[in-house]
Amino acid sequence: MIVKYLCGGSVSLPCLNxxxxxxxxxxLFFTSLAIVASSFVLATSQKTLRRTEKLKESVVGIGEDALGTISKVIKTTNQMQFLLLPYNPQICASLNSTTQDLRSNSRVIRRFIDKSGQSIDKATHTSYIAHFVVLTINLVTLxxxxxxxLLHWRPGFIIIIFCFWILTSLCWFLTGFDFFLNTFADDACSAFxxxxxxxxxSSLGSMLPCIDESFSGKLIANIGYTIHRFIVELNTNMSVIYRLLGISEENEELMGAIKICDPFSGALNFSYVPQSCPQDAIRIGDLSKILAQITCHKEVSTxxxxxxxxRFLPEASYNMAHAxxxxIQDLLDIYPDLQTLAKxxxxxxxxxxxxxxxxxxxxxxxxxxxSSMLSLSIIMVVLVFTWLVEALQCSGKPPPSICSRSPRSI
Incomplete structure (x- = not known):
């Protein structure tokens, strides 16, 4: 209507029999269908990107949680080495070996996090950008x-066909990539x-950040056995402390008040059950508070x-007992974390x-x-051939003048 108004005459449109x-x-039908399909693929690509990023956060979160637990254990073992170095260098050497093993596993986990995060980010964002660019250009071309x-400008048909052919090839390329992505997601979930x-x-056993089972199981067993035996021996010899404090062994109530809590069962697996301790038992970390009452500090008193x-306990003995x-209390505090790593x-x-x-x-x-990208690619192929038919059928007609006038206007 605008062209007819500007030209002041009728517009002749050939090839409209x-x-x-x-x-x-x-x-018109296939172009509209391609527009709808392109819009649907864009929305689906954005939704896939969000869900893939969520999956990446979960996978990376596995490593981050494991790293946090290992860091807490390493911090505690370093503190134990500092306390025990003056009194037991052998234990410190063993703790140092354990710390090195933990650091080695920590580096493996960090490489896993960096490699996984970067690979997933690169793949998902490259896919989304490629879909966005190709489909946006496709929508504009459609x-x-x-x-x-509608204007029936035949010279533009060749340009449109050429652009559609390139876009169709890109759509098929994205279809292949999406098929690979679908297969990869299915295989990854099957592996999980x-x-x-x-x-x-599992095939993921060497990829997911778990500490070696033989190392962790042996470590947990040794820690549980050592702490259990130490507390049992300490409670057995509590009569010496009673005599030093002037407490009668017949006074069972007072004896129970300074009984050391043993959170391990006597079974072979040394299960950690802190709830099994009597209410009147004290934590082994609080033993130094009792010993402080009979410790002679040279700086304060002669x-x-x-x-x-x-107060007849030498200060050096108190320092060793405190260490x-x-x-041991530090070990008990991180024991749940060690179990988490071991299992x-x-x-x-x-x-x-x-x-x-x-x-x-x-x-x-x-x-x-x-599937939506495959449907769009098929629609684009049909659309290209339909445009070819249109261009071939109209190629024998004389080019229409955009302002062809009727005989009465001459």
Whole structure:
């Protein structure tokens, strides 16, 4: 209507007989279908990106949680080495070896986090950018094709066909990539499911950040056995402390008040059950508070004054007892973390969460993205051939003048 108004005459449109009218509606139908499909693929690609980023955060979170636990254990072992170095260099050497093993596993986990995070980020964002760019250009070209088709500007048909052919090739390339992404997501979820059922024989056993089972199991067993034997021996010899404090052994109530809590069962596995301790038992870390009552500090009092006040424990002995009791209490404080590392609880819980809440959505998203991209590629192929038919059928006609006038206007 605008062209007719500007030209002041009628616009002649060739190739609009009954046969070409069918081609016109086919072009209109497939172009509209391609616009809808492109928009749907864009929305699906964005949804897939969000779900993939969520999956990446969960996978990287496995390593981050494990690193946090290992860092806490390393900090405690370093503190124990500082306390025990003047009294037991052998234990310090063993702790140092354990710390080195933990640091080695920590470096492995850090490489896992960096490699996994960067790989997933690179793949997902490259895929999303490629989809966004190609489909946006495709939408613009489809709208331009509609305008050219309504104006019936035949020289523009060749440009449109050329652009559509390139875009169709890119769509097929993205279809192949989306098929690979769908297969990868399905295989990854299957691997997570296998790991959840049988971690030892899973293909992810060498990839997920778990400390070596033989090392961790032996470490936990030795720690539990050492602490249990130490506390049992300490409670057995508490009569010596009773006599030093002037407490009668017949007074069971007072004896119970200074009984050391043993959170380990006597079984072979030395299960850690802190709730099993009697209410009147004290933590081994509080033993130094009791010993402080009979300790003679040279800086404060002389030996005679200490003897009159009943404080006859040498300060050096108190410092050694404090170092051992504090170290054992530190071990007890991190024992749940050591069990978590030994049993790989953090990894197993995260994998179970991924399998339960994320695998099904990511599988659906990647499959929907691939199928919608495949549909768009097929539509684009049909659209290209329809445009070729339109261009070939109109090639024998003389080029229309955009302002062709009727005989009465001459």
């Amino acid at each position: 009954h046969y070409y009218l069918h081609i016109f509606f086919l072009l 709208v331009a094709a509609l305008v050219l088709m 499911e296998d790991f959840e059922e049988n971690p030892q024989n 030996r005679e004054e200490c003897r009159k006040e009943g 051992y009791s504090r170290s 790989c609880t953090v990894v197993k819980n995260k994998v179970a969460e991924i399998v339960s809440h994320q695998c099904r959505p990511i599988r659906m998203s990647t499959k929907l993205l691939w």
